[in-house]
Amino acid sequence: MFRIETEKELLNAFRSRDRKHVELPKGTKLPLFVRDYLAWVDPYGVRIFLLFSPPGSTRPMGIAFRRDQQGDKALASRVCEWCHAHGTADQIGLLTTDVDAKRRVGVNLCLDLRCNEKLESMMNLAGADLLEGTQKLLGHMARFADEALGMEVRT
Numbered sequence: 001m002f003r004i005e006t007e008k009e010l011l012n013a014f015r016s017r018d019r020k021h022v023e024l025p026k027g028t029k030l031p032l033f034v035r036d037y038l039a040w041v042d043p044y045g046v047r048i049f050l051l052f053s054p055p056g057s058t059r060p061m062g063i064a065f066r067r068d069q070q071g072d073k074a075l076a077s078r079v080c081e082w083c084h085a086h087g088t089a090d091q092i093g094l095l096t097t098d099v100d101a102k103r104r105v106g107v108n109l110c111l112d113l114r115c116n117e118k119l120e121s122m123m124n125l126a127g128a129d130l131l132e133g134t135q136k137l138l139g140h141m142a143r144f145a146d147e148a149l150g151m152e153v154r155t
Helices: 007-012 115-126 130-147
Strands: 002-004 032-034 037-041 047-052 061-067 092-098 104-110
Touching: 032 037, 047 130, 061 130, 104 115, 115 130
Parallel strands: none
Antiparallel strands: 002 032, 037 047, 047 061, 061 092, 092 104
């Protein structure tokens, strides 16, 4: 769990290259209290923003993803790499973000980043420990931020 006091604090959780794209949802009231993570889509549906705190840290990190055009809209099942939920191309697809001016990385995820809701449902059905599942999910997010983007996990 973490708390965001000001819009400046929220923006500072994102990399400097992403800050210019961050647009808070209308009606957002600060301070924000975030249990696991916060995800929202920009008004145009092009970008999706993720704000999370890595396991063992109380400092938030932010990633601005782009929803790239999905070429094949076939109904073949896909799997989210973070929560392992199954879905069709309109539910799970490639989200990308720039590493630098020349490189972009992507990962197949739930297009609305509502992994926590899907994970909670799966864990309840399986009778598994939701807290452990949530920590794994946050670990996947932190690993992507570290390995793909070179973002240092801050404690």
